[in-house]
Amino acid sequence: MISGRDFSAFWDAPHRPLFLSAFLCALLTVAWWPLGVRLGLPAPAFPTAVLWHVHELIFGFTAAAIGGYLLTALPGWTAQPPLRGTGLKALTLAWVLARIATAGFEALPFAVPLLLNAAFFLGLSVFLCRQIAAAKAYRKLGLAAAVPALGAGEAVFLTGAAAGDIWGCLALARIILTGLILLMFSAGARAVPAFTRNWLAQQGYSGPPVQGWTRLCFLPQGLLALVVVLTLAGCSGAAHAALIASAVTMLWTMKGWRTCAALRNPLLAAQHMAFLWLPLGALAIGAAGLGFAGYPMAAAVHAITIGAMPGLIMAIAGRAASHAPDGTMRAGSGFKAGVVLVWLTAWTRLAVPLFPAHAETLITAAALLWCAGWLAFVAGFLPALTGPVRRPVLSGRSVGKP
Numbered sequence: 001m002i003s004g005r006d007f008s009a010f011w012d013a014p015h016r017p018l019f020l021s022a023f024l025c026a027l028l029t030v031a032w033w034p035l036g037v038r039l040g041l042p043a044p045a046f047p048t049a050v051l052w053h054v055h056e057l058i059f060g061f062t063a064a065a066i067g068g069y070l071l072t073a074l075p076g077w078t079a080q081p082p083l084r085g086t087g088l089k090a091l092t093l094a095w096v097l098a099r100i101a102t103a104g105f106e107a108l109p110f111a112v113p114l115l116l117n118a119a120f121f122l123g124l125s126v127f128l129c130r131q132i133a134a135a136k137a138y139r140k141l142g143l144a145a146a147v148p149a150l151g152a153g154e155a156v157f158l159t160g161a162a163a164g165d166i167w168g169c170l171a172l173a174r175i176i177l178t179g180l181i182l183l184m185f186s187a188g189a190r191a192v193p194a195f196t197r198n199w200l201a202q203q204g205y206s207g208p209p210v211q212g213w214t215r216l217c218f219l220p221q222g223l224l225a226l227v228v229v230l231t232l233a234g235c236s237g238a239a240h241a242a243l244i245a246s247a248v249t250m251l252w253t254m255k256g257w258r259t260c261a262a263l264r265n266p267l268l269a270a271q272h273m274a275f276l277w278l279p280l281g282a283l284a285i286g287a288a289g290l291g292f293a294g295y296p297m298a299a300a301v302h303a304i305t306i307g308a309m310p311g312l313i314m315a316i317a318g319r320a321a322s323h324a325p326d327g328t329m330r331a332g333s334g335f336k337a338g339v340v341l342v343w344l345t346a347w348t349r350l351a352v353p354l355f356p357a358h359a360e361t362l363i364t365a366a367a368l369l370w371c372a373g374w375l376a377f378v379a380g381f382l383p384a385l386t387g388p389v390r391r392p393v394l395s396g397r398s399v400g401k402p
Contacts, residue, residue, distance in 0.1 A: 005386040012084050013389040017092045018068030019317045020378070020385060025061040025099065026310060027374035029053060035367045045106040047161045052102065054173050055161070057305060059117065059154040060099055062180065065313045066150070067091070067124050069187070070143065072320075072393050074128065078135035083127055091127075094119040102158075110162050114155060121151025146183045150176070174285075174297075175231050177304055178243070182224040184312055185278055189217050189253055191316065192271045195395070196262045202328070211256025220249040224282075240289030247282035254279075266331035267315070267322060270339045274311025277346070281308050284350075299353045306370070307346035314339050314377060319394045321384035329396040334380015341373030 010016050032041065033049045046052035075082050083091070098120055101113035128144040153176045160169040193212040200210065223246035230239035254275070262268035281303030287293065288300040314335070322329040349366040352359050 005382070007386055009387065009389055010385060011088050012082075013393065014071035014083050014088055014091075015068045015317070015320050015393050016385050016389075017088060018064050018071065018095075019320065019381070021092060021095055022061050022064035022068060022313065022317075023374055023378050023381065025056060025064060027371055027378070029056045029061065030367050030370050034363065035371065038364070044103045046102065047106070047164060048166060051161055051166060051169055052105070054170070055102060055154075055157060056099070057309075058173060058176060058180070059150065059157070060095075060102070062309055062313070063120070063150055063154075064095055065317065066146065066183070067095075067120075069316065070128060070147070071124075074131055076392065077137045077140045078131045080131050080135060087127070091120065091123050094123060105158075105161070110158075114158050117154050117158065118151060121147055121154065125151065143183070143187065146179070149179065153179075174301065175228060177301060178224060178227050178231070180309065181246075181278055181282060181304060182221060182228075184275075184308060185217075185220055185224065185250060188271070188275045188278070188312055189213060192268075192275050193257050195271065196257060196268055198395075199265055199268060200258065200261060205258075205261065207258065207261065208256075210258050214253070216249070217253050220246045220253065223249060236289065240286040242286075243282050243289070244286035247279040247286065250279035250282065266336055266339075267319060267329055270311065270315035270318070270331070270335070273343065274308060274315045274339075277303055277307030277311055296353050299350060302346065302349045306342065306349055306366075310342050311339070311346075314342065316394060318377065318381065320390075321381045323390045323396060327396055332380045332383075334376050334378075338373045338377025338380065341369050341376060345369040345373060 030053075033043065033053050037043050037049060043049045044052040046055070071083050074080070094116060098113065098116040101108055101116045105113050125144070125148045128147060129141070132138065132140050132144055153172065157169050157172055157176075160172065190213050193210050197210040197212065200207075223242050227239045227242045227246065230236075230242060254272075257272065259272045262272050281300075284295070284300040284303045285297065288295050288297040318331070318335045318338075319329060322331055322335065324330045345366050348362055348369060352362045352366075355362060
């Protein structure tokens with residue numbers, strides 16, 4: 001027991017250490033750079049602080065959140081127990097050591113951060129694929145494949161950083177970002193309408209039914225995959241045009257989700273608004289890549305990295321701390337404050353190119369809002385870390401079930 005909280009079951013569910021690790025990584029990465037460095041802290045021992053920042057938000061924060069989500073969903077796919085105990089401790093330790101080694105990249109032999117980062121992705125991939133194969137749940141291999149793909153991308157990123165290829169690393173990060181958009185769309189386009197449908201049914205909603213996953217969803221998936229292929233082939237203009245097309249089709253898939261009705265529920269509002277950042281971000285990146293309006297690409301990507309990725313992670317992971325005694329789910333004050341502050345962070349950061357005379361002030365304000373948002377969110381997430389594990393972790397009572 002610590003301060004009245006029971007952490008004895010902390011290692012009984014993967015969402016507890018991995019989601020917490022993701023949240024703290026999001027907070028500490030920005031608290032260190034740009035905030036801490038501006039206050040006099042030494043910069044991370046990486047080729048450039050910007051590259052370290054990009055690396056940690058993609059391969060640290062997002063990777064831990066993806067691992068927590070996939071391992072939490074896995075028992076529902078395979079009817080097998082979740083990863084817990086020693087195995088979960090080893091996976092989390094590999095992730096933590098990889099963060100330390102990456103921050104000290106230039107002071108260590110290259111093999112150390114490379115192998116520690118690879119250990120996390122490899123361990124997670126092996127467990128996921130073994131469980132899925134044993135249960136013959138082969139339809140889920142597509143989601144699980146994101147882990148080794150992300151791990152491979154991370155190894156290439158570190159190799160480029162060690163060689164001083166900064167622009168190559170940033171270009172690779174944009175390709176990986178497209179893959180993450182595809183992953184977030186594939187998961188969110190199933191989860192968001194399903195959660196919405198169940199809540200509206202609980203409210204006695206009698207309007208038009210929520211339209212979930214349809215064949216139309218394959219179109220943005222195909223277009224996003226095409227963006228990756230075209231980018232790798234060096235067809236930048238065509239890739240950005242395909243990205244804009246994917247944004248339009250992603251928006252079209254949301255038309256039957258009853259978003260206006262769902263906005264009455266803070267948990268659902270967070271999901272719908274975060275998912276909306278996917279097409280908005282894809283549209284911004286595509287337009288920037290084609291030179292529309294002169295908006296810089298480096299700023300446009302923040303629509304995804306601040307709006308969509310953290311927004312969806314908060315909106316889905318935060319449900320684990322939203323269980324009410326009656327089996328329903330209710331957003332707490334920490335959840336609400338965190339989501340709103342990160343939403344404001346996105347708009348503040350995107351405003352930087354529009355007000356160049358105030359760029360430094362806006363960047364600092366965005367960093368402060370981000371840190372405040374994650375502090376509030378972590379405080380609200382504490383109930384999900386202690387006591388018996390509530391299952392299902394990310395869902396409440398379904399209609400028709402006790």
